[in-house]
Amino acid sequence: MTEEKKTQYGDPMTYPFWEAAAQHRLIIQHCKRCGSHQFYPRPFCVKCATGEVEWVETKGDGTIYSLTTVRVQISPAFNPPYNVALVQLDEGPRMLTDIEGINAKIGDRVKLTWRERTDAPPLPVWIPA
Amino acid sequence: MNNPEKNPVYIAGVAETPLGEVYDHTELSMVAVAAKEALAEAGLTMKDVDGILVNYMGEEGSVQVGEYLGIFNARWTDSTDLGGAAFEAHVHHAMMAIAQERCEVALIAYASRQRSLRGRTMASREQRVTIGSQFEAPYGLPFPIGYYALIAARHMHQYGTTSEQLAEIAVAARRWAQMNPKAWRREPLTVKDVLASRMVCDPLHTLDCCLVTDGGGALILTDKEHARNAVKKPIRVIGAGESQTHWHISQMPDLTVSAGAVSGREAFGMAGVTPKDVDFVEPYDSFTITVLQTLEDLGFCKKGEGGAFVSNGRLAPGGTLPAMTMGGGLSYNHPGALGLLLMVEAVRQLRGEAGERQVKNAKIGVAHGVGGVFSTAATVVMTND
Ligand SMILES: [Zn+2]
Numbered sequence: 277m278t279e280e281k282k283t284q285y286g287d288p289m290t291y292p293f294w295e296a297a298a299q300h301r302l303i304i305q306h307c308k309r310c311g312s313h314q315f316y317p318r319p320f321c322v323k324c325a326t327g328e329v330e331w332v333e334t335k336g337d338g339t340i341y342s343l344t345t346v347r348v349q350i351s352p353a354f355n356p357p358y359n360v361a362l363v364q365l366d367e368g369p370r371m372l373t374d375i376e377g378i379n380a381k382i383g384d385r386v387k388l389t390w391r392e393r394t395d396a397p398p399l400p401v402w403i404p405a
Numbered sequence: 406m407n408n409p410e411k412n413p414v415y416i417a418g419v420a421e422t423p424l425g426e427v428y429d430h431t432e433l434s435m436v437a438v439a440a441k442e443a444l445a446e447a448g449l450t451m452k453d454v455d456g457i458l459v460n461y462m463g464e465e466g467s468v469q470v471g472e473y474l475g476i477f478n479a480r481w482t483d484s485t486d487l488g489g490a491a492f493e494a495h496v497h498h499a500m501m502a503i504a505q506e507r508c509e510v511a512l513i514a515y516a517s518r519q520r521s522l523r524g525r526t527m528a529s530r531e532q533r534v535t536i537g538s539q540f541e542a543p544y545g546l547p548f549p550i551g552y553y554a555l556i557a558a559r560h561m562h563q564y565g566t567t568s569e570q571l572a573e574i575a576v577a578a579r580r581w582a583q584m585n586p587k588a589w590r591r592e593p594l595t596v597k598d599v600l601a602s603r604m605v606c607d608p609l610h611t612l613d614c615c616l617v618t619d620g621g622g623a624l625i626l627t628d629k630e631h632a633r634n635a636v637k638k639p640i641r642v643i644g645a646g647e648s649q650t651h652w653h654i655s656q657m658p659d660l661t662v663s664a665g666a667v668s669g670r671e672a673f674g675m676a677g678v679t680p681k682d683v684d685f686v687e688p689y690d691s692f693t694i695t696v697l698q699t700l701e702d703l704g705f706c707k708k709g710e711g712g713a714f715v716s717n718g719r720l721a722p723g724g725t726l727p728a729m730t731m732g733g734g735l736s737y738n739h740p741g742a743l744g745l746l747l748m749v750e751a752v753r754q755l756r757g758e759a760g761e762r763q764v765k766n767a768k769i770g771v772a773h774g775v776g777g778v779f780s781t782a783a784t785v786v787m788t789n790d
Contacts (some may be wrong), residue, residue, distance in 0.1 A: 372654065
């Protein structure tokens, strides 16, 4: 991995994440000491404050922890109404995402999919399972 | 070591900057006007100020404001940015500094022209490549309302809180505003009106949200000796605390619990009082949900019972827990950061000078600031003994 590549996405800490995303693989960090998972990535586990972390792949299955329907337009890129949710992965960490379809609700099971982008690597998004 | 019990600390002067829509001032001149007025109440002058605490007044804000006001000999300076909670945190810091004799007269000041300059930015706050730009911005969650909407939705799901209960908070604020000539919105408001207002991010309607106005204010904190100069009754700070949780909403440990749980415990612990002893509270009402969750976190009711607690006009004039007594950010003024104006109102209530909206026999009051996306909190307990 060259230095140039590491900064390709402007954030050397998330570089592995976006490399994996390019192959439609979702990776999060796993603590070798306490076994907890975390996202976004840090140099160590913030749960036990000492553990060494490694990237692990997850299927991305999870549950909607909270959800809102956005009804105002914040930029031409977004067409309301649409749902934005915090998804809790089965491993524990929460990730923000939009949720396809307007009928989703808190507690619903969701699964991972990838949205291709022209100006950036594929974006992880969740859809009803 | 000196402490606030042995070395009591007083708020000896308070003032608002010009409010509403302000076209004939800069933020710095607004602060100057308020600082001068607050010092006049304290019976002091700019030359007495040796502590200066500001937030959101630009880079190295305490320096910019200090220079503008001609304060060149400060020995306590603080530009701590805890968002809207910064001002209650500044009271905490100034209190400790004065109690330990690190300064004698502290000025806390703030002003914003959010309304006349640009209005609220309903967009992502992230410009550079950050965790937010990578993992929040692509999903189009409006800042800050979308974030508070996620918090409200979770509270409703977990505890059965309803939109009607949230609307009660907006109605209570408006009823107080109707007794405050300086309030921005004073026309009558009902629960029905709130529920009929445009939905912005479910479950939050337009009228669940605070105003966008210009405004600000200043506070003077000082020791017992200097407080003797005060023209108006000095109000003693008896407890203060601050805390913080997340920067990104995905990292908030529990969407239904804010940093107020810690700041409140700290402030009430120092004051040696409990929420039962409190005569009125000035919670940060950026959104209706902010108030509901804050009251739970401070211990005015149990976690999850906030909805029932705020019902039947408990927070409104005539209710058992007067709250947002100047009309709050929902109806009086919300100049980007409300925290300083919460302190101003609490002091005026404790002095007994709140006019028509005066809380009878008010002896102990609480101001509670909140910043970010329910990220920071700071609590101040005051008394007029
Ligand atoms: Zn660990």
